[in-house]
Amino acid sequence: MARAHSTAGSSTDTGTISGSCSCFSGYDLDLDRAVELIKKSNARRVGLQAPEGLKRSMPALARQIEAQTGSEVIISGDPCFGACDVDMSLSHEVDLMLHLGHAELGEGPENVIFLEARMDADLTDVVKKAAQSLRVKRVGLTTTIQHVHKIDQAVQALREEGVEGVLGPAGGRIRHPGQVLGCSYRTARSLDVTEFIFIGTGQFHPLGIALATAKRVVTADPITGEVSEINTDALLRRRFAAIFRAQDAKRFAILASKKPGQRRMALAQRIKALGEARGLEMFLVYLDNVEPDRLLNLGAQAAVSTACPRVALDDAAKYKIPMLTAPEFEIMLGEREWERYEFDEME
Numbered sequence: 001m002a003r004a005h006s007t008a009g010s011s012t013d014t015g016t017i018s019g020s021c022s023c024f025s026g027y028d029l030d031l032d033r034a035v036e037l038i039k040k041s042n043a044r045r046v047g048l049q050a051p052e053g054l055k056r057s058m059p060a061l062a063r064q065i066e067a068q069t070g071s072e073v074i075i076s077g078d079p080c081f082g083a084c085d086v087d088m089s090l091s092h093e094v095d096l097m098l099h100l101g102h103a104e105l106g107e108g109p110e111n112v113i114f115l116e117a118r119m120d121a122d123l124t125d126v127v128k129k130a131a132q133s134l135r136v137k138r139v140g141l142t143t144t145i146q147h148v149h150k151i152d153q154a155v156q157a158l159r160e161e162g163v164e165g166v167l168g169p170a171g172g173r174i175r176h177p178g179q180v181l182g183c184s185y186r187t188a189r190s191l192d193v194t195e196f197i198f199i200g201t202g203q204f205h206p207l208g209i210a211l212a213t214a215k216r217v218v219t220a221d222p223i224t225g226e227v228s229e230i231n232t233d234a235l236l237r238r239r240f241a242a243i244f245r246a247q248d249a250k251r252f253a254i255l256a257s258k259k260p261g262q263r264r265m266a267l268a269q270r271i272k273a274l275g276e277a278r279g280l281e282m283f284l285v286y287l288d289n290v291e292p293d294r295l296l297n298l299g300a301q302a303a304v305s306t307a308c309p310r311v312a313l314d315d316a317a318k319y320k321i322p323m324l325t326a327p328e329f330e331i332m333l334g335e336r337e338w339e340r341y342e343f344d345e346m347e
């Protein structure tokens with residue numbers, strides 16, 4: 001299954017709304033703005049879409065919106081993995097749709113409003129702790145959408161430790177300076193630094209930064225308070241093993257996503273042509289959620305995913321056949337050197 005870049009948690013609370021602060025499962029959402037926009041647009045029907053970590057709060061939110069605006073609210077029951085994953089079908093059913101928890105990617109239907117989810121966690125202590133692990137006095141600062149509104153707090157904390165924290169600019173699918181997505185590390189790549197601090201939870205984003213920049217990455221988790229250094233060896237070993245296994249395959253499925261922010265059909269077609277030129281049987285598969293069951297009856301011996309990079313890099317263990325990214329397929333064919341291993345990114 002395609003994984004979310006979102007780190008929205010799985011708390012069981014159902015949300016509280018008071019004044020301008022609307023708190024859901026530990027995240028603040030700017031609901032006053034949403035209510036204002038719903039009223040202004042005279043929307044009679046409103047869609048709500050959220051990642052799993054925020055879903056439990058959706059019934060309370062729906063009730064609140066219905067009470068404040070008089071509109072009818074429909075909650076999207078399908079999985080939601082990121083801003084790339086707008087429920088297109090629901091967006092056609094409603095006048096206005098609220099997509100919660102992710103920053104807009106700059107594409108998608110006009111009647112969708114993105115409401116970012118912000119965590120209230122303080123960054124000062126954990127960033128100061130991370131500063132103790134640095135080897136240099138100038139460092140790139142990166143984080144996910146949940147903490148990006150507090151990045152200035154991190155810059156200040158570093159300054160107090162005698163370290164300069166710098167942010168790469170927004171651009172492409174990245175909305176905020178210093179923000180990273182599981183599929184885009186352009187803010188990190190744009191910086192001329194030798195080390196990074198990643199503020200957030202989980203290993204996928206800091207691994208992505210390390211592979212995209214080939215620089216040292218220290219992680220600072222504001223939830224647990226833990227600091228650690230990223231090591232890419234285990235991931236690279238797994239990816240090398242997947243490429244090695246795929247070399248025996250003669251029949252490849254090339255997965256092309258239906259999700260509006262994961263569509264890379266031109267890339268899928270290029271990969272198909274590349275494989276066919278080497279005498280491989282290549283077929284395109286167009287699908288929404290990438291899941292092991294969807295591939296079972298197609299008879300592919302290996303797959304190349306052009307959907308969310310996490311499908312191949314984070315979820316590979318779920319699949320019986322080797323699952324490669326497009327740059328990995330090029331390595332398998334000898335079109336690209338292993339030494340030039342490239343993290344699969346979307347601009």
Ligand code: SF4
Binds near residue numbers: 182
């Ligand atoms: S494609 Fe990017 S934005 Fe979408 S789920 Fe994957 S990492 Fe997140």
